[in-house]
Amino acid sequence: MGEYVTASPSSFHAVATAAAALDAAGFTALDETRPWSELSAGGYYTVRDGALIAWVLPSGAAPGAGYRILGAHTDSPGFKLKPRPTTVTHRWYQAGVEIYGGPLLNSWLDRDLRFAGRLVVRGRDGGTRQVLTATGPVARIPQLAIHLDRSANEGLTLDKQRHVQPVWGVGQAQDADVLTVLANAANESRGTSRTTVTGAPSAAAGDGAVAEPITASDILGYDIVVADSQAPELIGAQRTLLASGRLDNLTSVFAGLRALIEHAHDLESAEHVSVLAAFDHEEVGSATRSGAAGPFLEDVLVRISAARDGTTDDYRRSLAASVCLSSDAGHLVHPNYQGHHDPVNTPEPGGGPLLKINAQQRYTTDATGAAEWARVCERAGVAYQEFVSNNTVPCGSTIGPITATRLGIRTLDVGVGLLSMHSARELVHTGDLYALYGAVAAFWRP
Known part of the structure; x- marks a missing residue:
């Protein structure tokens, strides 16, 4: 499991x-x-x-x-990447996300997060193909320090627009691009991930179906969610509880x-x-x-x-x-x-x-x-x-x-x-x- x-x-x-x-x-x-x-x-x-x-x-x-x-x-439930997802605030790279379903929002704070889902990319033959991508732990939704919100422990209130946008790096605005991160992750996983065509799975990319590398400019559409990167763990004194x-x-x-x-x-x-x-x-x-x-x-x-x-x-x-x-x-x-x-x-x-x-x-x-x-x-x-x-x-x-x-x-x-x-x-x-x-x-x- x-x-x-x-x-x-x-x-x-x-x-x-x-x-x-x-x-x-x-x-x-x-x-x-x-x-x-x-x-x-x-x-x-x-x-x-x-x-x-x-x-x-x-x-x-x-x-x-x-x-x-x-x-x-x-x-x-969780978060889904918006169109034009890259923003930069005081050198913090951030990703614009929508809330997907009904997540327990506070549980996503201060966790090591990754982006995952599918990319629809331009094919070299003029058509399109679908590629799976999953980054490593690159993002985090940082909580405000208790020193700046003394009432946090009396009842945490999160604004669904302003308070849940993940940070994923630091630098200059011209260097920030979430789509490049997604393309690079897809390229790194070639040989182990699967691609899909017309909704039906093809052979695993490594069985002779290895696709060519992609760049951010090849991405024509995407369905990307934010996921917790922590692996499932058996816990409890008897190790009978699965946390995941x-x-x-x-x-x-x-x-x-x-x-x-x-x-x-x-x-x-x-x-x-x-x-x-x-x-x-x-x-x-x-x-x-x-x-x-x-x-x-x-x-x-x-x-x-x-x-x-x-x-x-x-x-x-x-x-x-x-x-x-x-x-x-x-x-x-x-x-x-x-x-x-x-x-x-x-x-x-x-x-x-x-x-x-x-x-x-x-x-x-x-x-x-x-x-x-x-x-x-x-x-x-x-x-x-x-x-x-x-x-x-x-x-x-x-x-x-x-x-x-x-x-x-x-x-x-x-x-x-x-x-x-x-x-x-x-x-x-x-x-x-x-x-x-x-x-x-x-x-x-x-």
Whole structure:
């Protein structure tokens, strides 16, 4: 898990890293712009920007067989680089950033940060290509010294425009250029990073697909986030706690990826199609072409059905027979803020993954979904815990309601519990991670 998070500072890196693991496991990459005809039994995946959908098609699945879907997301709250990002203030080089999603802003202060994401660059043939880039620890959002703000410990207030712009160097204005830093990082990573073309991953750059070096003037567009550069760390006296950025929601992506790769070895006995759908942009509402509110999952499911010679009625029957686990991180009871939680349903570290319930349908779990999760966890031999919000503390939502509404698939909301969700560095119990993986594996098991 730690290695996956380290290799995945952005949604694009999370997808490229997952695609590399699927390639190594023998899955076939499919380009959305090419025909998908006569899909035989096996593992497949396709990529759309910062989202990936992978599936295992068993030999015994009839055209009307249901899909068993694990839905997750690849993005995390934080900051995204603005256009014309380079500014200089009193010789401090700064980067203009927007707030992405709902990060816990104070947790990003005084951390060693890096820039990561994708560049769209001018190709030597007149076209464009996409390149991944990730710098080392080059930036920091410095906090004001206590001597200059004596009231800081009584309640820190951060202006979202003036107080969160990272510094990344010192010098003269004519020498400052964030895009040069990004281009240099991309050049340094050639041979280990992956490039993408039309959304589908190519061979790793080092397998004969090494691209030529780029300069800042080659960059025509970019999607760059700010990421914590500190590596994940096992902490606690028993080393059972994982401290890391992006646990929301790479915990679910990683559990699904590992379980699906192992499930791909069992193509004979399964009667359903197992699907991992890792969407982008959940933290900003999911309403994009690569988000859960977009058509990506529906497009893929329709094409899977068509490639199996399924009719429209077969496809509709498949949806009616399908179930989706919307897997996203939830909250453990915080020992310092117990009053913010429901007094009866109190998820604890090491107690197993969460089943999330909400009367306002912010989570989609109903009685049938709860029974499905109970049976899955029983087969896996793992415990689970119910999560419901304190009535005075409204909860967030997930891709679950979006998937259920868009496709009519029965959906339930699950995930591991965290402390410090949406912090630059979150905390999870490793036993809960392993239990989530076991439950997902049982969900796909024949």
